[in-house]
Amino acid sequence: MKSARTAARALTASALAAMVVLTGCSAAKTGEPAPQSSGGDHELHLPGDYSGEGPGTLRSAITLPTVDRRIIRASEVAARISYVSTSGIDGSLQTVTGSVFEPLGSPPEGGWQVIVFGHGTVGIHSDCAPSLSPSLSGAADAIRALLLLGYVLVVPDYQGLGSTTGYHPYLDATTEGYNMIDAARAARKLLPAASDKWVAFGVSQGGQASWAANELNAAYSSPDLNLVGSVSVSPAADFSGLADLAMAGALTPQQSIAMVLILTTLKTEHPEFNLDDYRRGGAQANWTLLAGCSADSTEKRLDVASSLSPDDLRPASEAATDQLRTYLIQMSGLPRSQAGVPSLVLQGDQDQLIPVAWTDAAVQRACDMGSVIASFVAVGRGHGDFDPTEALDWIQQRFRGDPPVSTCTIEGGPSIRKVPQLTLPE
Structure with missing residues (x-):
């Protein structure tokens, strides 16, 4: 028979592997009464701390009455939330949606430890949001x-997904980082038994979000949270x-799809942006x-996407390529500053989306x-196509x-190639 520790590790590995592939009502909690709204007949408005105005x-x-029943059976609370966050584009306050899940049972000393999960690309339209999907876009x-x-578990949708009040600034690292941090803050206002300790974990687009959250957290977050x-x-x-791959006509099918989402977003952000140049x-x-x-x-x-010709997404000129590259650097361009807490980066060397x-x-x-x-x-391995056991041990170590552990100065670093995967020291 497996030990409890081994069983827990296997279960957690299965859980994070499922996340990587992503790309009856709960009991009410104590607290202030929730504001009333015109929700559906099966929606229960949950009490929490609704005070304040800022991020x-x-x-x-x-x-979440329509969420996968397996989640309902495993959770004390399964909720769709809205909370205030900050746009990385113009600094304005925005309403962001997401999902929050609390385990059954009594919390351990210090409260339930929190994982804020940044999902991979689900699209750029409001109805693409994971919180609107019974399977949470495959993460159930x-x-x-x-x-x-x-x-x-806290799963932010990101600004513009799940809400009709604004657009989704796809792959804007600053916006996503703020959304991750503010999701952790909002979750604690709903769940008094949540710990102040949290880990930002993300895949692909969410990997960008968790990286950005780490860099932004010290200056942006509240002192009652501990990333x-x-x-x-x-x-x-x-x-x-x-931008250069597009100009060379060398985009992979996965990159072509991402490029369409990026260009559509840029057109929304910059009305003068000429889509027909791309x-x-x-x-x-x-x-x-x-x-x-x-x-x-x-x-x-x-x-x-696989049938597109090299010219179908090729910028019309060097000037158009330069403009696109400038926008892409503004959107991503990580790292921008020293990370505030330790970080772990995992990738496959056969990734067809992010080389x-x-x-x-x-x-x-x-x-x-x-x-x-x-x-x-x-x-x-390819884009997220690998056993995430390293991440599991590492998360437990941080909590x-x-x-x-740092690979910055060790032989073969800073990015270590391993097959089979390395088990990090405990």
């Missing part, structure tokens, strides 16, 4: 498994190289399909800035307060 303010919390198994291990680490799996840290042929004819929610027509979208060389370069810059970072590359 991290909890605006609403309702049960992962959430259930981590709930059973005693973690509070202990960030995990970025296949992070979109710096993808400015997409699209033609099959890309232009199938623009609506390519820019749709990731869960819709997935195979057809990939088939269309491993781009992440290696970002990790090296982070090391040069003085960040404490451990970076590992799974040889032969315990163990000394962090």
Whole structure:
């Protein structure tokens, strides 16, 4: 029979593996009465701390009556929330939605430890939000498994997803980082038994979000929260190289889809931006399909992207390429400053969306800035296509307060290639 420790590790590994693939009502909690709204007949408005006005303010919390029943059975609270966060584009306050899940049972001393999970790309339209999906965009198994291990799970939708009050600034690292931090703040206002300790964990777009949250946290967060680490799996840290790949006609199908989402977002942010300088042929004819929610027509979208010619997303001129590159640097360009707490970066060396060389370069810059970072590359694996056991041990170490491991100065670093994967010291 497996020991409890071994079983827990296997369960958690299964949970994070499910997250990586992403790309009856709960009992009410004590606190102030929740504000009333015109929700559906099966929605229960939950009590919480709705005071305040600034970033991290909890605006609403309702049960998730249509969420996967496996989550309902494993949770004391399964809620869709709205909260206040900050736009990284113009600094304005924005209402952001997300999901919060609290485990069953009595919390341990110090409260339930919190994982804020940054999801991968789900699309750029409001109805693409994970909180509107019964399976949380494919993360239901992962959430259930981590709930059973005693973690509070918080899944921000990101600004503009799940809300009709604004657009989604796709892959804007600053906005996503703020959204992650404010989700942790808002969750504690709903769940009094939540610990002040939290980890930012993200995949792909979410990997960018967790990386940014680490850099932004010290200056932006509130003193009653304690970020202990960030995990970025296949992070979109710096993808400015997409401009040159587009000009060379060398985008992969996955990169082509991402480019359509990026260009659509840039057009929203900059009305003068000329989309026709960057699209033609099959890309232009199938623009609506390519820019749709990731869960819709997935195979057809990939088939269309695979059939595009090198010219279909090629910038019309060097000037257009330079303009695109400038925007991409503004959106990503991580790292921008020294990370406040230890970080872990995981990626496969066969990634067809974010080339491993781009992440290696970002990790090296982070090391040069003085960040404490451990970076590992799974040889032969693709975008998030690897066993995330390293992340599990590492997260547990951060919550315990163990000394962090850095690969910045060790032989073969700063990004270590390993097959099979390395088990980090405990």
